Amino acid sequence: MSEKAKENVHKAMKELNYHRNDLAISLFYNRTYIIGLILYIENICTSDQSLAADFH
Structure with a gap:
């Protein structure tokens, strides 16, 4: 291509x-x-739930 x-x-x-x-x-x-992204988001959500449980 020129x-x-x-x-x-x-x-x-x-x-x-x-x-x-x-x-x-x-x-x-x-x-x-997409699979890598879903696994990454799932990991973040799991971490957030752990933090929420520790907060209560």
């Missing part, structure tokens, strides 16, 4: 306020990181 073409694409992306869609990318590559 530098001029890249510049045109980047200019159009900026004008259209384009942001990549991470869900679409994960579907394309057949890879997500």
Whole structure:
């Protein structure tokens, strides 16, 4: 791809306020990181419950 073409694409992306869609990318590559996020959130919630129990 030529530098001029890249510049045109980047200019159009900026004008259209384009942001990549991470869900679409994960579907394309057949890879997500949702499980890791759920486990992380579950760990935080468990820690918060332990802190709440200690507070009472």
